[in-house]
Amino acid sequence: MMTKIFIVEDHFAQAHSLKLILQKAGYEVCGIEASMDAALEGIMKEKPQLVLLDIFLKGNGTGIDLAGKIKERGIAFVYISANFDSEILAAAKETQPYGFLIKPFRDKDVLVTIEIALFRHQYSLESNYHKIELIHSQLEDAHLADNKEGDLFLRFGRILQPHIPFDFMTISTATPDTDFIIIDSYRRVAFNEYQRIGLQEWLTITGLKQSAFVALQKTLSIPAEPGYFNGESFEQEMASSKMIKTIERCFDVNSLFRIPVFSHVDLPVQVNLFNRRPDVYNKGHLDMIGFLRNALQNFFKKSITSTVGAVANPSTTKINAPSARRNTGSVFPGIIGMSHGLLTVFDNITQVAPFDTSVLILGESGTGKERVAECIQHLSARKGKAFVKVNCAALPPSLVESELFGHEKGAFTGAAEAHIGHFEQAANGTIFLDEIGELPLDVQVKLLRVLQEKEIRRVGGKSTIKVNVRVIAATNRNLEELVTQGSFRLDLYYRLNVFPIQLPPLRERREDIPLLANYFIKKYAEMTGKKIEGLSENALQELMEYNWPGNIRELENLMERCVLRSSGSSITEVNLAVNTLNVKDAVNVAESFFKTIEENEREYILSILKKCNGRVWGKNGAAALLKMPPTTLNSKIKKLGIKREFIG
Missing domain, CATH: 3.40.50.300 (P-loop containing nucleotide triphosphate hydrolases)
Known part of the structure; x- marks a missing residue:
């Protein structure tokens, strides 16, 4: 069976040329259209494996607008255009295409690009199939091992983590006899390491009394279908649920993936996965959960029954269950x-x-x-x-x-x-x-x-x-x-x-600096035969304030020099000023002479974010003032190293 390709191109000669190239190579061209609406109708009818998509089309809508609708249907697409300036390229990239063709192109360029696009799409499909197969078997095996109370839910979270990443997870249920309540929750603290948040932890973190916390949980609900909430939609969820707003405040999360599971008629279950990133969840995760619906129902049907008694009396719910630690090294x-x-x-x-x-x-x-x-x-x-x-x-x-x-x-x-x-x-x-x-x-x-x-x-x-x-x-x-x-x-x-x-630069993972510094100190202390316990508080503070343009390699070299120069049991001076400028000095020098384009852009975006009280999405958000897509602004915020605490 020949691979079907649909062409969306508003220049007849170009579309005809592409058709000849594809037919000669053995592909079936199942349609050619010049506008977004007509193309979408044809694509829905023909169901091609790949769409060649021009950026600028006749009538209302662009190829970028059409790309989102194609993506929802799981069809691979490749952009074709004569104009890929930085702004258009950035907008096109947001739709995650399978390739680009720049006009004019050779026949070979077209065929190679299509082959790569089909390969990437097929890999994506096969990868998802293997993931679903793996999760199925892991959920079935989860009940075979001996499990203590709560361990099953932790195991469930570990099974999902590689495929639907989260930093905080809650599992909730409701029965005719009780109010809606969270029966288990976990915060991720390291790779494969989780802290269980029991009732007492909830009360400590939120600062609420138990009666107020129980009332807060009533603002949650179990919808009929799974869904994900990024950016502005997450803010809307917070506005409709004080519990979600509280979770956002206490655990610094910015997106939500909601999984309702109806394992019993009278005992529905909801899994809420929260992530610190504002754009992590997508339709691919939604599709995956659709394939796992039966497996999830079976899992919770077996595991939720033993929890019903604890749910009826939340004050006796077991807390402080120790999190299993793994050696990530x-x-x-x-x-x-x-x-x-x-x-x-x-x-x-x-x-x-x-x-x-x-x-x-x-x-x-x-x-x-x-x-x-x-x-x-x-x-x-x-x-x-x-x-x-x-x-x-x-x-x-x-x-x-x-x-x-x-x-x-x-x-x-x-x-x-x-x-x-x-x-x-x-x-x-x-x-x-x-x-x-x-x-x-x-x-x-x-x-x-x-x-x-x-x-x-x-x-x-x-x-x-x-x-x-x-x-x-x-x-x-x-x-x-x-x-x-x-x-x-x-x-x-x-x-x-x-x-x-x-890979994040070291300046974006400052909490790892003490671990890295001590690791390198131990390494070079053993090599030199010196007994050095670590860094003084002042020395560590200097490391934390420095911007690390050379990243981990620079930190390792510095720690090696410090060990060689040290004569005491701890390193009290790191001599950053000798090696290079510290952060404050570097800022002063930059202000005295000149700033790079990136520095100016960072300052401008930061000023807009402060003006909008840190809000990115929505009518009065920073993205609207800057006239750019919120996802693009989030990417820039991450690239420029702007942290939430810097916004004010």
Whole structure:
């Protein structure tokens, strides 16, 4: 059966040209339309596997408007346009397309882009299928082990966490004999570590008396269908429920995913998952819960019955159940920390590690990209197999192809014998391509072919060699900017970007600085034979106030110097002023001379946020004043390191 493709293009000649290219390659073009409304009608009727979508269309609505409606129907789409300036690209990216085609394009560009888009879409479908299958089996197995009171709900949360991430979870129910009540709740404090919030904890955290807390829970309700609430919709939920408002205030959450489960006619259950990020939940999570409806009903039918007696008398509900602790160091060797940003990275690693898909690790220099790649290998089926690290920036331009793919004897002057390249060395294992943005364009073309065909050709070779290698790439550069500049291929970017992992800079995970500093102090104290217990309070304060442009690598180097210079049992001086400017001095210097565009943008956005009392969404929110989508503003807030406590 041929793959069906629908074309949405307002230029007849361009649409006809695309149709010929696709038909010649064996695709079925099931429709061509020039306006949003007509295209949507045709897409709903034909149900294509892929839509080629122009940005600017006839009539009302753009391709970006149509993309949202296509996405809701689970159809892959690729943008085609002659104009991809930064503003349009930002708006288009918000819809999460499967690729871009820039006019004019060659026949080969079209076919490669479509192949990559279909591959990414298929991977997404297969990944979701495997996730659902895994969750089904885990929910069934949850009741087989011996469980103490409350442990089942904790286990339930751990099962969902990698797929529907949360920082706080409540499980509620209501019966004809009792009011609506929360029967269990957990706050995530580290990877796979949770604090149970019992009645006494609730009263302490909220500052309420028990009668007031019980009354507060009555503002919750159990809807008929699951739903998610980000940004403005989350604010609306807070306005309608004082309980949700209280949870937002006490646990610093910004989004909600609601799962009603009707396991008994008279005993409905509701799971509320809250996340600190304002844009984490989406329709994909909703679809997943739809497939899990029966499994969830069976799980709670077995586990909720023993809780009914406790629900009838909430004052006797067991509290202070100890949270199970796991050693994250053994799961993620070499990665230290428990910050929210790092927990998100851990979640991403556990999701992608079991599969052979390509991974793109993004982050500033010194944030630990190589460590993340090692953890992916450690948790994958390729553990124990070859793990080949390649710094693309360090490869001599004239020898890049030979180093990666090898060469035959006599392939060029000086090739006295055959050479096995890094891809062959990584056979059946993983290759880590660090600084992927530094690869020359001609080598990028060959790398794309390797990713597609799973085969290489040595320099000077006459035949291809099949290679079974997983590719993990990393960069500290903005690949999208490199694409717009013409120095990085768009098709390669989308092939690598199947599963991106964004590493937070150290300045966005300051709560991890004490852990990291003490880890490095212990490491270098043991190496030098010194007995150093840690940092003084003043020294630690200096570290916490510094902005860390060199990230973890800079912190490690500083701690090594401090250990070497230390003569006491603790480090009392870190000499940041000698190495570089501290935060306050840096600000003063910047104000005395000049500020970067990023600094000016940060200050301007911060001033607008303060004016709006920190509100991003809604009619009077910062996004409306700045005339940009709220999701774009949230991305900028995160990128610029603006924290809630800085808003005022």
